[in-house]
Amino acid sequence: MSPGRERGGCQVSDESILETRGLTKAFGGFTAIKDVDLKVRRHGFHALIGPNGAGKSTFFNLITRFLTPTEGTILYKGQDISRVKAARLPDLGILRSFQISAVFPRLTLLENVRLALQHGKGVSYRFWQNETSLNELNDRAESLLADVGLGGRGAEPAGTLPYGSKRALELATTLAFEPELMLLDEPMAGLGTEDIGRIADLLEKASHGRTILMVEHNMHVVARLCDRITVLARGEVLAEGTYAEVSSDPRVIESYVGRSDAA
Numbered sequence: 001m002s003p004g005r006e007r008g009g010c011q012v013s014d015e016s017i018l019e020t021r022g023l024t025k026a027f028g029g030f031t032a033i034k035d036v037d038l039k040v041r042r043h044g045f046h047a048l049i050g051p052n053g054a055g056k057s058t059f060f061n062l063i064t065r066f067l068t069p070t071e072g073t074i075l076y077k078g079q080d081i082s083r084v085k086a087a088r089l090p091d092l093g094i095l096r097s098f099q100i101s102a103v104f105p106r107l108t109l110l111e112n113v114r115l116a117l118q119h120g121k122g123v124s125y126r127f128w129q130n131e132t133s134l135n136e137l138n139d140r141a142e143s144l145l146a147d148v149g150l151g152g153r154g155a156e157p158a159g160t161l162p163y164g165s166k167r168a169l170e171l172a173t174t175l176a177f178e179p180e181l182m183l184l185d186e187p188m189a190g191l192g193t194e195d196i197g198r199i200a201d202l203l204e205k206a207s208h209g210r211t212i213l214m215v216e217h218n219m220h221v222v223a224r225l226c227d228r229i230t231v232l233a234r235g236e237v238l239a240e241g242t243y244a245e246v247s248s249d250p251r252v253i254e255s256y257v258g259r260s261d262a263a
């Protein structure tokens with residue numbers, strides 16, 4: 001990813017779509033996230049990195065409302081969402097992706113995407129009972145499958161897909177919701193080199209016109225896709241900037257010293 005404000009022909013805005021202020025999470029006497037101020041710019045591809053135990057998952061779970069903050073606020077488009085229920089986030093345009101369980105193995109690929117389309121945007125099921133609408137729904141599902149490299153395979157059962165393709169299918173079901181903000185939790189975890197390249201290509205494409213916040217260990221992927229990186233260590237922001245900036249920061253290097261997942 002080259003530095004600068006342009007990404008995929010789309011201007012990265014200076015305006016933040018997501019912002020945390022003084023975000024703090026304590027588990028009993030242990031503070032896993034301490035006073036974190038973070039801004040994710042609209043149409044940016046932002047990575048959250050840091051050594052194991054830094055607090056990445058905790059931070060992510062606060063944003064996706066799986067955990068409730070001890071202190072601080074989470075603002076989405078200026079609205080305080082720090083107490084909003086997780087189930088309401090998709091309606092606001094926020095989608096957490098790559099939870100492989102979101103794929104229904106006994107349904108076909110087409111049925112999986114169709115189901116996501118039917119749930120997205122609050123469209124009622126009855127709308128799709130009309131035949132024209134049903135055809136439109138199928139066309140849209142086919143086109144989403146094609147977008148993630150699964151075109152023409154709609155009739156296959158999802159359960160038989162190899163792992164990498166399952167992740168591509170899950171991306172299609174996420175895109176069906178037309179999210180404005182996608183939250184990705186280690187999208188490359190468990191994938192082989194070939195699948196990593198393929199999923200990274202898909203994410204790059206999917207990121208155009210959207211905002212993505214991603215926790216990811218694979219630094220090649222982070223360097224390639226992300227225009228902004230926040231490094232967490234011991235629950236606090238250690239550094240922030242482009243990949244070139246943070247990877248040359250002595251404090252960041254120090255925080256990773258002796259680790260197998262070094263940047």
Ligand SMILES: Nc1ncnc2c1ncn2[C@@H]1O[C@H](COP(=O)(O)OP(=O)(O)O)[C@@H](O)[C@H]1O
Pocket residue numbers: 027030032050051052053054055056057058059
């Ligand atoms: N539910 C919990 N209860 C107590 N401690 C927790 C809990 N979840 C995470 N922690 C602690 O918070 C710290 C940060 O964990 P985590 O957010 O999983 O880090 P990362 O994802 O960066 O590896 C760790 O020390 C971890 O042991």
Ligand SMILES: [Mg+2]
Pocket residue numbers: 056057058
């Ligand atoms: Mg984690």
